[in-house]
Amino acid sequence: MSDPRLHYRAPLLRTPFHPRIAEANVLNQWGAWAGYTTALALQDEEMEYTAIRNGASLYDLCPMVKYRIMGPQAAEYLGRLTLRDVVRQPVGTVRYTAWCDDAGKVLDDGTLFRLAEAEFMLCCQERHLPWLLDAASGFDVAIAEITEAVAALSLQGPCSASVLRAAGLDVSALKPFAVTRQEFAGTTLTLSRTGFTGDLGYELWLAPEAALPLWDGLMAAGAPWGIRPIGSNALNLARIEAGFIIANADFVPAEQALREDRPRSPFEIGLDWMIDWQKGHFNGRRALLAERDGQTSRWALVALDIEGNVPAEGALLYHGKTREVGHITAAAWSPATKRNVALASLRRPWDRTAADDLWAEVYALRELHYVKLMLRARITERPFFAPARRRATPPEDF
Amino acid sequence: MPSSDAIVIGGGPNGLAAAARLAASGRRVTLCEAGAVAGGGAVTAEFAPGYRVSGLAHLLGHLDARVIAGMELERHGLAFAATGLATTAVSATGDHLRLEGAAGARLTGRIAPEDVLAWDRLRSRLMAFAAALAPMRAMAPPRLARGAANEMLRLARVGLGLRRLGRDEFREFLRMILINVADVAEDELSDDRLGGLLAFDATLGAWLGPRSPNSLILYLDRLAGGMAGQQAALALPKGGMGTVAAAMARGAEAKGVVLRTGARVARILVEDGRALGVALADGEEIRADLVVSAIGPKATLAGLVGPRHLDTGFLRQTAAIRARGGAAKLHLALTGLPDFRGADPKTRLVIAPSVNAVEAAFNPVKYGEVPDRPVMEAILPSAHEDGFAPGGHHVLSAIVQFAPHAPKDGADQARALMLERSLAVLEDHAPGLGALIAHAEMLMPQDIAARHGMVGGAWHHADLAVEQMLFLRPFAAVAQYRTPVAGLWLGGAGCHPGGHVSGAAGWNAAGAILAEGGR
Ligand SMILES: Cc1cc2nc3c(=O)[nH]c(=O)nc-3n(C[C@H](O)[C@H](O)[C@H](O)COP(=O)(O)OP(=O)(O)OC[C@H]3O[C@@H](n4cnc5c(N)ncnc54)[C@H](O)[C@@H]3O)c2cc1C
Numbered sequence: 001m002s003d004p005r006l007h008y009r010a011p012l013l014r015t016p017f018h019p020r021i022a023e024a025n026v027l028n029q030w031g032a033w034a035g036y037t038t039a040l041a042l043q044d045e046e047m048e049y050t051a052i053r054n055g056a057s058l059y060d061l062c063p064m065v066k067y068r069i070m071g072p073q074a075a076e077y078l079g080r081l082t083l084r085d086v087v088r089q090p091v092g093t094v095r096y097t098a099w100c101d102d103a104g105k106v107l108d109d110g111t112l113f114r115l116a117e118a119e120f121m122l123c124c125q126e127r128h129l130p131w132l133l134d135a136a137s138g139f140d141v142a143i144a145e146i147t148e149a150v151a152a153l154s155l156q157g158p159c160s161a162s163v164l165r166a167a168g169l170d171v172s173a174l175k176p177f178a179v180t181r182q183e184f185a186g187t188t189l190t191l192s193r194t195g196f197t198g199d200l201g202y203e204l205w206l207a208p209e210a211a212l213p214l215w216d217g218l219m220a221a222g223a224p225w226g227i228r229p230i231g232s233n234a235l236n237l238a239r240i241e242a243g244f245i246i247a248n249a250d251f252v253p254a255e256q257a258l259r260e261d262r263p264r265s266p267f268e269i270g271l272d273w274m275i276d277w278q279k280g281h282f283n284g285r286r287a288l289l290a291e292r293d294g295q296t297s298r299w300a301l302v303a304l305d306i307e308g309n310v311p312a313e314g315a316l317l318y319h320g321k322t323r324e325v326g327h328i329t330a331a332a333w334s335p336a337t338k339r340n341v342a343l344a345s346l347r348r349p350w351d352r353t354a355a356d357d358l359w360a361e362v363y364a365l366r367e368l369h370y371v372k373l374m375l376r377a378r379i380t381e382r383p384f385f386a387p388a389r390r391r392a393t394p395p396e397d398f
Numbered sequence: 399m400p401s402s403d404a405i406v407i408g409g410g411p412n413g414l415a416a417a418a419r420l421a422a423s424g425r426r427v428t429l430c431e432a433g434a435v436a437g438g439g440a441v442t443a444e445f446a447p448g449y450r451v452s453g454l455a456h457l458l459g460h461l462d463a464r465v466i467a468g469m470e471l472e473r474h475g476l477a478f479a480a481t482g483l484a485t486t487a488v489s490a491t492g493d494h495l496r497l498e499g500a501a502g503a504r505l506t507g508r509i510a511p512e513d514v515l516a517w518d519r520l521r522s523r524l525m526a527f528a529a530a531l532a533p534m535r536a537m538a539p540p541r542l543a544r545g546a547a548n549e550m551l552r553l554a555r556v557g558l559g560l561r562r563l564g565r566d567e568f569r570e571f572l573r574m575i576l577i578n579v580a581d582v583a584e585d586e587l588s589d590d591r592l593g594g595l596l597a598f599d600a601t602l603g604a605w606l607g608p609r610s611p612n613s614l615i616l617y618l619d620r621l622a623g624g625m626a627g628q629q630a631a632l633a634l635p636k637g638g639m640g641t642v643a644a645a646m647a648r649g650a651e652a653k654g655v656v657l658r659t660g661a662r663v664a665r666i667l668v669e670d671g672r673a674l675g676v677a678l679a680d681g682e683e684i685r686a687d688l689v690v691s692a693i694g695p696k697a698t699l700a701g702l703v704g705p706r707h708l709d710t711g712f713l714r715q716t717a718a719i720r721a722r723g724g725a726a727k728l729h730l731a732l733t734g735l736p737d738f739r740g741a742d743p744k745t746r747l748v749i750a751p752s753v754n755a756v757e758a759a760f761n762p763v764k765y766g767e768v769p770d771r772p773v774m775e776a777i778l779p780s781a782h783e784d785g786f787a788p789g790g791h792h793v794l795s796a797i798v799q800f801a802p803h804a805p806k807d808g809a810d811q812a813r814a815l816m817l818e819r820s821l822a823v824l825e826d827h828a829p830g831l832g833a834l835i836a837h838a839e840m841l842m843p844q845d846i847a848a849r850h851g852m853v854g855g856a857w858h859h860a861d862l863a864v865e866q867m868l869f870l871r872p873f874a875a876v877a878q879y880r881t882p883v884a885g886l887w888l889g890g891a892g893c894h895p896g897g898h899v900s901g902a903a904g905w906n907a908a909g910a911i912l913a914e915g916g917r
Contacts, residue, residue: 080706102709134714138705283709286671286882 012037015062016151016211020219024229031232034125034147036063039231046335048234052197053336055226056159058218059235061152061203062211065127069120071141078112078120080282081135083266083274089114094177094194098271100284104291105254105263107131108247109271111194113179121146121205125247131255135283151211155218156201156238158387159225161395164191164202167221171202172394185213196235198242200389200396225398240332240341243303243383245269250301250329250343261298264345265291268299270382299326300351303382304342306360307375309333312342315360321374325350328360336385342377355379402428402656404688405676407663407702408851408890410438413692414646414655415462415901416889418469419908420690421653428684429655430676432662432851436650437643439850440899446837448788449731452639454841454850455899456777456795457483457746459632460623461642464536465901469649476645477636479782481626484745487591490826492739495591501525501621501630502595513589520586527571528621529629530559535622535895535902538910539869539877576864579617580608580753590752597757598750598773602797603857603897605722607760608753612864619862623898632746634782642899666691666702666886673885676702687885688911692904693851694859695719695872695892703883712882715873719892720866723843723855724763726801728774728820730794731837735781736828743781749774749827759800766806768815771823774798791836796820803843803854813842858897859890868894879907880914887911 013036015021021039029040038060041048051057069078078086082099089095091114098109110124122132132143155163164171169182171191179192187210195201206214219227239246247253254263265288266272275288291297306312311333317326326346334341342360350358358377363370389396402425406417409431421427435441443453458478466472485502487495495507502521505514537552560568574582579600583593597608600617607613625633635642651657662679666689675685691698699708699716708716738747750756750773759769776796780786786793798820805812817840825832843855852859860872869877871894879887889907891897 102711131710135710137700137713137717281671281707286709289671 016208017060034063041231048230051228056157057230059154067122073140077139077141085276085279104284104287151208156197159398163222197238241385267297270301304377306340312360318359319354402686405686408692409436411901412904416904416908417655418650418653421655430661436647440639440643442638442640445729445839446731460898460900462902471645474645474648479636480634483632486741486745487595528618532622539894579613593753594750597753605724607757668707690887692890720861721854721856724800726798727841728796729839732792732834736831738828747776763800763802766802859892862896879910
């Protein structure tokens, strides 16, 4: 694969963990994620989900798009790029963030790691290098995409801290959204207490060469806790329970949207709490200020409880069973809460006025035959599942 | 307490016009001009001891009638050495064609009667199209957005003007509006001199050749101008362009504008998304709630405001503004009157022998090279009045096209070559001219950029071309003179309707500001 003209021979790349995942993937279920082959499920989806909530799970995060931003004005630059204040973000912390185009529509959300005074890592779903570079005009920063240069592994579950300790990594003092560096088998790992499950968990960032030794080390150390590699399907269920949203699932990144009403502002996907109005100019500020002051937001992101147990994936939402007022972007039967839950994009003001009379139109496939169900939907709190263990420091010893 | 109500940046024709109109409405206006005198592209300058010439722009064809009246320019010294200036299509063999009246109403010289007829037909058609479009020059470009507050009355007038052309002529208008001028010349004319003149006048000051798409519309824009109440007519200001600048400066001061020369603006002060004033290069700050920038849009937004206050998509569009100068300026100090084989030295002398000669002069600049045979427009102001050269001596002022704005062999070499080749063309048309030269000055686009602050040496601060016209000038988000920074407006040649020594853009910008209640 040294000749770039032969790229078509391998339309999907393999991550540094691929050899181990391929071995474990007895179901042989694969999906494409950002140009990589990734496992959807390896052996048993339910067991994989159970590992997230009751034991320890390993998930290959390599395809996550990563950028390194360095330079004396990196913090100011990121403050100008994203919605939150970055100058005051302490070194050694991670922040969930998002950024917008000129019209105040969300381009992506992601996590921002402050690794040093003048060094950050930004992780997200979609690729944004041209935008990041153009936004850097006037700032003393260097921006590089490091997706391939950094392998990433997510270790999630109530026993994840115990697994790390058994592997020789001490994370007892690491608070949620903190990041640190530690030695492991002769290389330096970046270790953050972050994840996409809403549970206790960690993400590990390292050089691709060190990927397999880390995998093997964690699998060996985690055996007593039933550690298990998981696929994207199990993770997706956990993230819905945690109420997290994903670009291109719960909202269309503004740069990719073709239809006029598809882009969403932070107000419209529940990210407006991020906006720091005091920090000075940031991209989209003028449009967002006008949206805030003019109350012109058109959509709202809501969490729903749906009656019954049929997941309402993709269902249209109606007020009084007749007037279409929105649609569901993610839905699942939640094992942890024993509820039929969903995330939805609801046209305002129906997020407030339709609360008592909201219906999901679900087509349930029953032996090759769709049955149409009108299921009552109730607006509820997000997240659906938020165990105290996700925050406890030091983490509980399971 | 702000020291002024409004600050205007740049004392060119547009800055002066904007400042005067704002001051006339009762605002306290400070105008900051970097140079030692106001005027911008309108200057009379000594380029060799004892020899003076219009240092950049040399003919008036677009000075806005609203500006002349509103600033009382005639009372403040505007006067003409010639109005309704005739043009000579200069031939290397002495077979000249003389065009009199606006844009060649009458032809004299050796020419076939059917060619005269063809010219009359084409000219009157294009004059009618241009007249229908002319009201556009005096309004803010319409917005295409839903529910936009447009100047419906003025727009209706343009629409009515087009309707008045009649059905057949309106169809012709639609056919021709986006066509290139070379096709028109070849379809309608068989006389090379007329074709060459048409091609030259359409592309003067532009960065395109006669065969480039949409070149005819620039000719229509030229015909939409005019002087002394006559459509498309040209005038020669008495004393050179410096007189126009001085009259505008006096006119502005008479309205109460505080004119500060030697005041280069280094930064526009922006806080919380709003302009608060300017900081000068020497550190002084001047505060005002309203700032109008009449320098180039790119220099204003990417430079004086700076990227930190602007959104990324907006900055991308700012960076994409095209500003390429293709016109060089030649000044000659002459020990006697040159003889262009009998051509009247008081006319505008255009050396552009055919459509292809103009096209061939444009081709090399695409590759950063100097053309073999530049085409040009020359005038001899000293043939009209004294004061430009010592007794019996003369000065020649020529706009020479096309000059590479990014010469591949370096600026000095390109300048020397451009001079050498321009003089060779002149010698062919006025034998013996070379022997009269006491001093020669060639200003290449980059010299003009350095001397006058016009990005790229571009005539209109931003290319005037269909994709940067009207509601796309300089790009859609700022086409109505308003910028996303509250209180900051654009009003220079980079805005609709473009440049020339005109003041139209500045006058329009001030109008748009006043219509918004002055903020
Ligand atoms: C070669 C050539 C020949 C031309 N010939 C003609 C002609 O014959 N007839 C004609 O009508 N037009 C001609 N033009 C075009 C004409 O000169 C311009 O279109 C016109 O000058 C534009 O006017 P303006 O007021 O917008 O800007 P300018 O005339 O460019 O004025 C801008 C002013 O802003 C000042 N300035 C710049 N930066 C700063 C700063 N940071 N702070 C303060 N002040 C600043 C400059 O010093 C300048 O005085 C010619 C142009 C060129 C290049």
